Amino acid sequence: MSNTRQSATLLISAPDKKGLVAALANFLMTYNANIMHADQHQDTSENLFLMRIQWELDGFTLPMDAFAAAFQPIAAEHNMTWKVSLSSRKPRMAIFVSKYEHCLVDLLHRWRIGELNCDIPLVISNHEDCRRLVEFNGIPFHVVPVTRENKAEAEAEQFRLLEEAGADFIVLARYMQVLSGEFVKRYPDRVINIHHSFLPAFDGAKPYHRAFARGVKLIGATSHYVTEDLDEGPIIEQEVTRISHRDDVEDLIQKGRDLEKVVLSRAVRWHVDDRILSYSNKTVVFD
């Protein structure tokens, strides 16, 4: 995690068949790769092979700008979907926030101390509230108000800002607006949301109030990729904490904040570190 050595990470999914690992291992060996981590998974019900390999670039004899051309024949032969990324090129994360700042504070602090190996070119909000905090961290803060009437224009403005900033992915840090289908399609598996319940329980609005009304003994939080179906996207991480009859709704909200921070930040770190593969509305997280 705290690797300062330059490395490349390859994420692969392919129909499972014999010889895949050997093909990959031989390809990397040909160019003298020093493999740092390798993890694989077979989903037998879907006949799918998934793999993550990270290797050191020091000593690797294939220049990375020639990687695609060299790897493509193998990928084609095995029907691989693949993506390679370089530790030297930090992904660019945009954060969307409304008024609740706890997830934002948490992400910014983790970023500042090096837990999140990404750049944060901008924060977008539909309110002014978090400006001072964001600017204290030296990050541009943009307010794009959203109403029922101006939704399309607001998203157009958001797209413009995201493109201008070169954002690779977007984190909804308790952003209280629903994104349009068009937005979601532009950033497939690239918008991470935090929902304040243990999905699929209490999807939709006011989950803490409904958890209180139902009398559950644990509350949870869920981070997931955003899809067109609200709260139905592939789950990345979940966590719960115990509550008791002594906790009222306000206590649930307070305890929930700690869950939301942890669950969202794990998802962000795994995304940044290219640990997540998404398929069939599920995720594999290679640890």
Place this chain on the structure above:
Amino acid sequence: MSNTRQSATLLISAPDKKGLVAALANFLMTYNANIMHADQHQDTSENLFLMRIQWELDGFTLPMDAFAAAFQPIAAEHNMTWKVSLSSRKPRMAIFVSKYEHCLVDLLHRWRIGELNCDIPLVISNHEDCRRLVEFNGIPFHVVPVTRENKAEAEAEQFRLLEEAGADFIVLARYMQVLSGEFVKRYPDRVINIHHSFLPAFDGAKPYHRAFARGVKLIGATSHYVTEDLDEGPIIEQEVTRISHRDDVEDLIQKGRDLEKVVLSRAVRWHVDDRILSYSNKTVVFD
């Protein structure tokens, strides 16, 4: 918990108003009660006061067969609903089971080593499978087959067996039949079920399969009192455990068994120890 001293336990709920605690404390002091545990809770949204008091009988100057008469005036004045129980009179637990025996094995072992301070006068099943295990533990085992057609007769036979055995409450230890509304009405807050999901997620059938399909990162189990609405009764206890993409449905079922055992046995112990008060489709568990 492992108290061998004889004690009485009083469970109370009443509209919250000033002076309740003083009235109770003074009543008990009058008869020289040595209070071992006292716990109370105010639900401000329902304006409800709930309390559990346990005191030693050694030195208590009011004979317990005169308790009701002596306490009734205070209870009436404060509109209390109350119930007193004696450690010397063990509650009688009936267990219903089908074929999965893990919860049954667990309950019987806890009972054998004294974790559950109750008697088990009988086990009822719709199958023969668990007979040898139950009889090994010296407990009568009754098979009452249940089909779509004979449901009413089967329940009539179950009622007869339960009454004959003097059962106070019933534990559904993975009993795979739905009880009728009439059954539930006979034993209000006296039938404890274990559902193999983190309710309200995945209520109904095949929760592990649906958890797998949804790609959740934690699975759970829920013990609750049975009401007429399936899987909707007051929740007593819940617990979850982590799963990963490496776990298939069979692994979920295996990991879930450990949850089910723990979650059901806690509910049973708390019920036996008179720690649970149920109201508004919720429970307070005094620990």
Place this chain on the structure above:
Amino acid sequence: MSNTRQSATLLISAPDKKGLVAALANFLMTYNANIMHADQHQDTSENLFLMRIQWELDGFTLPMDAFAAAFQPIAAEHNMTWKVSLSSRKPRMAIFVSKYEHCLVDLLHRWRIGELNCDIPLVISNHEDCRRLVEFNGIPFHVVPVTRENKAEAEAEQFRLLEEAGADFIVLARYMQVLSGEFVKRYPDRVINIHHSFLPAFDGAKPYHRAFARGVKLIGATSHYVTEDLDEGPIIEQEVTRISHRDDVEDLIQKGRDLEKVVLSRAVRWHVDDRILSYSNKTVVFD
């Protein structure tokens, strides 16, 4: 927790004997107290009775400046040690920090959004590093360098600052200096430390490195009151998280930060809310 109603909280410990609860309940009823929360505990091995009562001041007919005089006779009769506090008088918390800022960031944020019902009149550090962050939050920041040679003078300066600021208690938010015995005696049960291990395992220096070397499967954090014996004071809260062979020391440090924040902030909140009673080098935390 988020109570805006004015209230008083009474913490009591006394030799256990019959009539204690009645005496307290009658005293409060005399002055028409509306009890919001009451929790008690008997430690039978120490024959100790411990209680926390919180009541609304609205309608309470005894002026709080006359409370001590009115209550003292009852306290004396029952040999009570007691302390009363008012929600209107926020405790004043001093924070000591060195260079690691994660606990500080966390405490300041919780304070800012109202999770911690206290004032923070100052932060003291032996380094300059956290100045900008502290001052961003509008809190005075004092640097008191500490070396082996100037320890006594440094503490004298710290005492002066603490008294000037009217600090009630001190939180060591990863403060890397050992306090003198004199310091500890000045603030009995009023200095809260976070130790980055699951005490008593790995007390002393470099707990994450030693946890890694020992190959444990969980790491922990412990908040405790500071006593003269390093890492031996009464434990307030502990939490653990799972690690695996994939985690190196850096990963342990990162995962540990999340534990430290949560475990320290819970201790601080409970202390601020007068939920903790300490005796026999243990704590009771009334929830």
Place this chain on the structure above:
Amino acid sequence: MSNTRQSATLLISAPDKKGLVAALANFLMTYNANIMHADQHQDTSENLFLMRIQWELDGFTLPMDAFAAAFQPIAAEHNMTWKVSLSSRKPRMAIFVSKYEHCLVDLLHRWRIGELNCDIPLVISNHEDCRRLVEFNGIPFHVVPVTRENKAEAEAEQFRLLEEAGADFIVLARYMQVLSGEFVKRYPDRVINIHHSFLPAFDGAKPYHRAFARGVKLIGATSHYVTEDLDEGPIIEQEVTRISHRDDVEDLIQKGRDLEKVVLSRAVRWHVDDRILSYSNKTVVFD
């Protein structure tokens, strides 16, 4: 886990160097292996490469009785330590127990329902207490009394029984005698113990009493391989549970039983499934 397909599992450790994975993958591909699971780990601080590969035997063209000869050249070239096992050959587990039966009950039940893919040729105890339970499960039960004086003779008798039964490994299910150094040397990484604390805290005797005295907020259990240094062997699994001031020593013992069962059974299952590699007094558990 619930695989009914015949498979082979290879565990490897070797000095880390380039080409290891390719060498293994090519070897298996040569014989048309269908890899079901593969997991690897690099310990960079020890420059060690560790791997577990499981493949289907159906279609594998190398007869397993010729495996060693075919694989040895590759193993030698890379200085591998390796072990192959077949799903068709169940490992033989001996259980040692004294009087506490909870871990024994748990293991026997898991074995009966197929969670533990092993045979249990015998149970050895220094007491008669568990005979009825063991024999109910159809397993031979041997009593070998142990005193300070007869320790050597007792172990000689145990060795005889173990050899006669063809035991591969031994589980100490709360067996209250310390094994000699000779015993441990005979079964390196083959004796699994459960210690009723979160090691390294509270090693040695009476951990629950000492946890109570120290006032910890969580108690734990640890399963580990037995080495000559008591409670110092490589840790396989740990788990904790929350306690409070309401729990006395008896409650700790009761809550601890649930931990012990879970933590021991996981270790046993992982050992049986050849998921554990031990080195430098640590374990890697491939999940």
